[in-house]
Amino acid sequence: MSKSHTFIIVGASQAGGWVAKTLRKEGFDGKILLIGEEPYLPYERPPLSKDALLGKTDLESTFFWQPESYKDDDIDVLLNTRVIEIKRDTQSIICANGDVLNYDKLALTTGARVRCISIPGADLLGVHYLRNMDDTLAIRKSAEKKDTAIIIGGGWIGLECAATLDLLGCKPIVVEASQRLCGRAVTPNISNWMLSFHLNKGVDVRLNMGVERLEGDKFLQKAVLSDGTEISCSIAVVGIGVTPNVELAADSGLEVDNGIVVDDLSRTSDPNIFAAGDVANHPNQTLGRRIRLESWENAMNQGINAGKAMLDKGEAYNEIPWFWSDQFDANIQMIGLPTEWDETVIRGNKSENEFVEFYLKNKLIVGAISINSTRDLRFGKRLMQAEKKVQATQLANTDIKMQSLLKV
Amino acid sequence: MNEIEFHAVGKVADLEEEEVMEIKAGGEEICIYNVEGEFFATHAICTHEDIGLADGFVEGDLIECPLHAACFEIKTGKAVNPPAETDLKTYPVKVDGDSIYVGVKK
Numbered sequence: 001m002s003k004s005h006t007f008i009i010v011g012a013s014q015a016g017g018w019v020a021k022t023l024r025k026e027g028f029d030g031k032i033l034l035i036g037e038e039p040y041l042p043y044e045r046p047p048l049s050k051d052a053l054l055g056k057t058d059l060e061s062t063f064f065w066q067p068e069s070y071k072d073d074d075i076d077v078l079l080n081t082r083v084i085e086i087k088r089d090t091q092s093i094i095c096a097n098g099d100v101l102n103y104d105k106l107a108l109t110t111g112a113r114v115r116c117i118s119i120p121g122a123d124l125l126g127v128h129y130l131r132n133m134d135d136t137l138a139i140r141k142s143a144e145k146k147d148t149a150i151i152i153g154g155g156w157i158g159l160e161c162a163a164t165l166d167l168l169g170c171k172p173i174v175v176e177a178s179q180r181l182c183g184r185a186v187t188p189n190i191s192n193w194m195l196s197f198h199l200n201k202g203v204d205v206r207l208n209m210g211v212e213r214l215e216g217d218k219f220l221q222k223a224v225l226s227d228g229t230e231i232s233c234s235i236a237v238v239g240i241g242v243t244p245n246v247e248l249a250a251d252s253g254l255e256v257d258n259g260i261v262v263d264d265l266s267r268t269s270d271p272n273i274f275a276a277g278d279v280a281n282h283p284n285q286t287l288g289r290r291i292r293l294e295s296w297e298n299a300m301n302q303g304i305n306a307g308k309a310m311l312d313k314g315e316a317y318n319e320i321p322w323f324w325s326d327q328f329d330a331n332i333q334m335i336g337l338p339t340e341w342d343e344t345v346i347r348g349n350k351s352e353n354e355f356v357e358f359y360l361k362n363k364l365i366v367g368a369i370s371i372n373s374t375r376d377l378r379f380g381k382r383l384m385q386a387e388k389k390v391q392a393t394q395l396a397n398t399d400i401k402m403q404s405l406l407k408v
Numbered sequence: 409m410n411e412i413e414f415h416a417v418g419k420v421a422d423l424e425e426e427e428v429m430e431i432k433a434g435g436e437e438i439c440i441y442n443v444e445g446e447f448f449a450t451h452a453i454c455t456h457e458d459i460g461l462a463d464g465f466v467e468g469d470l471i472e473c474p475l476h477a478a479c480f481e482i483k484t485g486k487a488v489n490p491p492a493e494t495d496l497k498t499y500p501v502k503v504d505g506d507s508i509y510v511g512v513k514k
Contacts, residue, residue, distance in 0.1 A: 018490070064491075296476070297476075297477070300490055300491060301490075304490060322477070374463075374465075374474050375464075375465045375474070378465055378472060378474075378477070379465065379467075382467065401426075403426050403466075403467065406467075
């Protein structure tokens with residue numbers, strides 16, 4: 001790659017930042033341009049529903065890299081800039097302000113946006129979503145009232161928000177349409193644990209329940225649930241999932257199917273265009289299927305994968321998915337995304353909120369969820385990577401160190 | 409000023425193989441490790457974020473941060489994988505009898 005080459009990254013996100021950093025680290029000496037719509041440098045999203053919402057961390061400390069780090073690496077960052085079109089025939093992109101920029105290679109790390117709810121009153125002041133730093137700041141402002149907060153959706157974001165709003169002195173009521181919490185992500189056992197955990201913390205949880213409408217005069221004042229219950233409230237947070245930002249890719253004719261379709265080198269259907277992070281639908285060999293992951297680890301590792309692949313140094317991407325969530329004093333972590341298993345093993349003490357639930361198929365770990373037991377989970381991931389067969393009785397026996405199972 | 413002073417930080421029997429323990433010596437927060445019967449010491453805080461590595465886990469000669477899974481070589485402090493980009497500081501370790509000593513610059 002010569003100095004005259006220009007690589008552009010659309011999406012100043014975690015994945016986008018890692019693409020840029022990786023290009024430099026791997027020796028690319030051309031021009032790197034990182035473009036983002038938001039006014040901020042790439043920042044960590046996990047704190048948005050936790051420490052940033054609590055006010056325990058400031059904006060700068062959520063940045064992956066400080067401004068001087070981009071200068072040191074000669075990465076040009078263009079913020080507050082929306083890209084509206086990719087012209088693949090001329091290898092250029094068009095920005096909303098009319099600027100046309102040429103690329104030799106392009107990475108799309110456009111992420112995802114929140115799915116919006118379409119009920120009456122959804123546009124009242126006090127009704128929030130949580131995806132960006134500005135969302136967090138707005139919720140934090142609303143939370144100053146320490147009022148009842150309706151949380152629409154009992155998934156990760158909803159539950160994390162409920163916990164944090166409770167800590168901020170609000171009274172959260174989680175309203176979930178399905179019969180269990182985090183139903184798309186965890187097993188029924190863990191959903192049940194989550195429910196009792198939150199109930200014990202004093203969070204009001206309503207399952208099998210919808211929100212019919214929100215009412216108020218400019219400001220939110222009341223939520224009406226699907227069973228007719230009326231709840232006086234001034235805060236609502238909607239967490240009903242996200243939609244990948246595929247429009248740029250789709251409009252330019254790239255293959256799109258629940259995300260931008262890429263191979264295990266993060267390549268889209270155009271050899272000069274790559275995609276990574278929440279927006280990329282990629283193959284996962286371990287899971288034996290295509291997936292699109294909305295996770296911290298994937299945003300980093302796939303960004304790195306794309307950066308290397310843009311320099312023809314790619315290595316097949318095959319990570320065991322890993323997620324975490326913090327809710328009150330519970331650190332919840334997951335590995336794998338098992339669809340079927342024949343044994344469930346609990347290691348640790350469920351009643352003390354310190355355990356791992358392992359899912360085995362033919363004696364192989366295919367996934368696990370831990371509550372306040374990170375170490376055991378991480379060793380479980382090693383066992384999974386190594387495809388080591390394990391006996392359920394050994395896994396359940398806390399007198400046997402997880403390390404020792406790796407050595408058998 | 410750059411003289412190294414050794415501090416007794418624990419007993420050999422207190423640190424099993426593939427275990428990590430946080431101690432304080434010479435005003436610094438330090439993790440000590442047992443790798444196959446040999447003892448090593450690094451700075452106690454992950455170079456990526458302000459998290460204690462003592463809550464992480466040791467596998468072979470690597471310590472993995474419990475928060476974001478950054479790994480470091482225990483013997484050299486080298487950052488092995490992202491998100492860590494900076495190496496960990498290491499300290500000399502001596503074992504005398506059943507005691508472990510860590511050396512910190514005065």
